Amino acid sequence: MQTRELSIPGAWEITPRQFGDDRGTFMEWFKEPAFTAALGHGLHLAQANCSVSAAGVLRGVHYADVPPGQAKYVFCAAGAVLDVIVDLRVGSPTFGRWDSVLLDDVDRRAVYLSEGLGHAFLSLADGSTVVYLCSEGYAPDREHGIHPLDPDLAIAWPTQGRDGRPLELTLSGKDEQAPSLAEALAAGALPQADVVAAHVAGLRGEAVNR
Structure with a gap:
């Protein structure tokens, strides 16, 4: 398993080693020792989610209040x-x-x-x-969103699907009504970097003390 930190600190790409033969493929898509070695703390598993989406479905941008947040x-x-x-x-x-x-x-990569x-x-x-392991369970009062098409974010979303056909974006009603980054910032609704850093440092301390 290979790990690579992305350009956003705290985000990682994980590439598992695949073992294939005429029967199919096997891989270990999560390994706690490799994960802890790369990040300095383990992953507390509170909930596992699975979503199935048609081409063009756009989900997010979602985030949670810290603490406890949701990795x-x-x-x-x-x-x-x-x-x-x-x-x-x-x-x-x-x-x-x-x-x-x-x-x-x-390639069967994962992202943390x-x-x-x-x-x-x-x-x-x-x-x-898409399946994802979550460090905390779903808590509607602590979870929020930013509009994924906010021009200030300027996310370069693909315009074609894997088959080469044009994508028609589909958002949930909740994501359609999400505020822009500037609106969320003005409302004081975004996580503070120092608070997040202290929380993550506490997780590393717990890992060391185990």
Whole structure:
């Protein structure tokens, strides 16, 4: 398993080693020792989610209040998605920037994003199946969104699917009504970088003391 930190601190790309033969493919898409070695702390698993999306479905940008926040380990079991991580931590040197990783059923990469980061993905094929491990359970009062088409974010969403056909974006009603980054900032609704850093440092301390 190979790990690579993205341009957004706290976000990582994980590439598993695949073992294939005439029967199919086997891989370990999450390994706690390798994960802890790269990040300095383990992943507390509170909830596992699975979503299946048609081509053009755009989900996010979602984030949670910190503490406790919600870290995610994201894997595409079938199909393909462009997975996007946005730095929403006020005071971070990379605040407002984004990075992306293609998650698909070929390279079978995964993405980890720590607390305080925003997450979104665009399905590039019908039936794209995304599973993600979450450090905290769903809590509607602590979870928020930023509009994924906010021009200030300027996320370069693909215009064609994996089959080369044009994509028609489909958003949920909730995501359609999400505020812009500037509106969320003005409302004081975004995570603070120093608070997130202290929270993550506490997780590392817990890992060391185990």
